[in-house]
Amino acid sequence: MNWINAFELLCYAITAMFLWDVIRRKNREELWLFISAAIAGFALELLAVRVTDIYHYSPDFYISIGFKPYQFPFFGGLMWGGLTVYGLQIARRLKLNDFVTALVTGWLIVTMDILLDVAAIRLNGGFWVWDGREITLQITHHMFMSVIWVNFLGYMFETPVMVLISLRTAAKRDRMPVWKQLLAAIGIGVCGVAFVGAASGISLLLNAITDEWFACIAFVLLWCFVLGMIIRRCISTGTSISSSKNWEVPVLIYWTVMYGFSLAALVHLGIASAVPLYFIFSIIMFAGTLYLAIRE
Numbered sequence: 221m222n223w224i225n226a227f228e229l230l231c232y233a234i235t236a237m238f239l240w241d242v243i244r245r246k247n248r249e250e251l252w253l254f255i256s257a258a259i260a261g262f263a264l265e266l267l268a269v270r271v272t273d274i275y276h277y278s279p280d281f282y283i284s285i286g287f288k289p290y291q292f293p294f295f296g297g298l299m300w301g302g303l304t305v306y307g308l309q310i311a312r313r314l315k316l317n318d319f320v321t322a323l324v325t326g327w328l329i330v331t332m333d334i335l336l337d338v339a340a341i342r343l344n345g346g347f348w349v350w351d352g353r354e355i356t357l358q359i360t361h362h363m364f365m366s367v368i369w370v371n372f373l374g375y376m377f378e379t380p381v382m383v384l385i386s387l388r389t390a391a392k393r394d395r396m397p398v399w400k401q402l403l404a405a406i407g408i409g410v411c412g413v414a415f416v417g418a419a420s421g422i423s424l425l426l427n428a429i430t431d432e433w434f435a436c437i438a439f440v441l442l443w444c445f446v447l448g449m450i451i452r453r454c455i456s457t458g459t460s461i462s463s464s465k466n467w468e469v470p471v472l473i474y475w476t477v478m479y480g481f482s483l484a485a486l487v488h489l490g491i492a493s494a495v496p497l498y499f500i501f502s503i504i505m506f507a508g509t510l511y512l513a514i515r516e
Contacts, residue, residue, distance in 0.1 A: 222280070222343075222344045223343040223344050223485065223488075224278060224280050224281060224343065224344045224347055225280070225281070225282060227340075227343075227347070227481055228281055228282055228283075228293060228295055229282075230477055230481060231295040231298070231299050232295055232298075234302065234473065234474050234477050234478075235295065235298045235299065235301075235302055237470055237473065237474070238254075238302040238305070238306070238470065238474060239254075241470040242254065242305070248394075248398075248401065249386070249390055249394075250305045250308075252386070252393070252401055252402070252404070252405035252408075253301075253304060253305050253308065253382070253383070253386050253405070253408075254301035254302065254304070254305050255301065255402070255405045255406065255409065256301075256304075256382050256386065256405045256406070256408040256409040256412065257300050257301040257303075257304035257305070257379070257382055257409065257412070258297045258298055258300060258301035258409070259297070259405075259406060259409030259410070259412075259413075260300065260378060260382060260409045260410075260412035260413050260416070261296060261297035261298075261299070261300030261301065261378075262285070262292065262296075262297035263409070263410075263413045264374075264378065264412075264413055264416055264417070265292040265296060265297070266285070266286050266290070266292050267413075267417065268420075269286075269289075269290045269291075269292065270286075270290045272424075273351070274350065274351055274352075274368075275348050275349060275350045275351055276289045276290065276348060276349060276351065277291055277292055277293060277347065277348045278344070278345060278346060278347055278348060278349075279291065280344065280345075281293040281294075281295075283295070293347075300329075300378075300379075302474060303329045303332075303379075303474075303478075304325065304329070304379050304382065304383065306470075306471045306474050306475065307324075307325040307326075307328040307329050307379065308321070308325045308383055309468060309471050309513075310324075310325075310328060310471065310475075310509065310512050310513045311324035311325040311328065311383075311512075313512060313513070313515060313516075314450065314453045314454075314457075314512070315453075315457070316449075316453060318384055318387040318388060319384060320449060321383070321387065322379070322380035322381070322383040322384040322387065323376075323380050323446050323449075324446060324449070324450060325379055325380060325383045326375065326376045326377075326378070326379035326380040326383070326446075327376070327443065327446040327447070327450070328509060328512075329375060329379055330372050330375045330376055330379075330443070331443075331505050331509070332475070332478050332479060332482065332505070332509070333372065333375060334364070334372065334505075335479065335482035335483070335486065335502045335505070336478065336481075336482045337367045337371065337372075338364070338365045338366070338367060338486070338491065339482055339485035339486055339489060339491070340485075341355065341366060341367065342355060342485075342489050342491075343485055343488075343489070350366065350367070350368060353366060353368070354366065357491065357494060357495055361431070361432055361433050361436040361437075362432045362436075365491075365495075365498075368432075368435070369432065369435035369436040369439050370420065370423050370424060370427055370432075370435040372435075372439050372443075373423055373435045373438055373439040373442075374416060374419070374420045374423070376439065376442055376443070377415065377416045377419040377420065378412060378416045381411070381412050381415045381416070382408055382409065382411070382412040385408050385411060385412075386408055389404065389408075423435055423438070450512070454512075454515070457516075458516065459515065460515065460516045461511075461514055461515060461516070462514055462515060462516045467513070467514050468513065471513055472510065472513055472514070475509055475510065475513065476510070479502075479505075479506040479509065482502070483499075483502060483503070483506065486498075486499060486502065487499075
């Protein structure tokens with residue numbers, strides 16, 4: 221089995237685990253957020269490959285939606301739903317306000333994605349291909365190891381806006397009938413698509429004006445700012461680890477699978493040895509994510 225299909229099957233497996241976990245705990249708030257994020261994930265990717273025409277996905281996935289060459293692997297939208305919910309679970313442990321919690325949720329996802337994307341575009345011809353972009357390990361203001369910066373910046377828009385709306389409207393939605401809660405979840409997903417579409421359009425315009433410096437600088441500054449807030453919060457509230465009885469095991473499994481696959485792929489591709497500092501950074505981010513998931 222190739223890396224593409226192995227990852228696809230892993231994602232379906234942990235999505236099934238995620239759904240079982242949410243249903244077992246009867247957590248409607250998380251189910252609605254999953255639906256919102258999944259809708260946004262599907263819509264944004266299908267629109268992006270069609271409208272921007274700067275990348276396309278491999279035809280080798282078992283299940284894809286959309287018409288070639290603008291198809292998108294079905295598991296991709298489901299993964300954004302699961303990552304958003306389990307990212308929020310970790311971010312909530314920091315006990316910050318809704319806005320910062322939403323930012324931290326997006327930060328957790330995009331930090332993992334910095335590893336996954338670098339590996340994904342190189343495995344078995346690429347999970348997807350950036351059209352007209354050379355595959356190198358260079359880090360410039362144009363690309364991070366052949367992944368465009370606006371890709372990372374876009375994800376920092378996508379997740380936080382949906383999480384923030386979800387957090388701010390949770391109490392009101394709890395008083396609604398189930399069918400209205402479902403419609404509200406769909407509406408949040410649509411709002412996420414609209415916001416990210418507008419923000420990405422502005423980013424691409426500013427990129428064109430600045431020779432792609434905008435996305436690079438904006439993402440690095442935002443990523444470092446959120447990291448600083450996380451470190452400051454951890455220092456101010458202590459660094460004790462919670463009892464293993466309080467660990468959310470499905471969350472740990474979910475993030476371990478995502479990071480574990482990415483790290484294994486980086487070793488397989490020789491990137492770990494070619495760029496050891498990047499690999500060390502990857503391990504630290506993995507360990508840091510797990511720490512945030514089990515701290516008091």
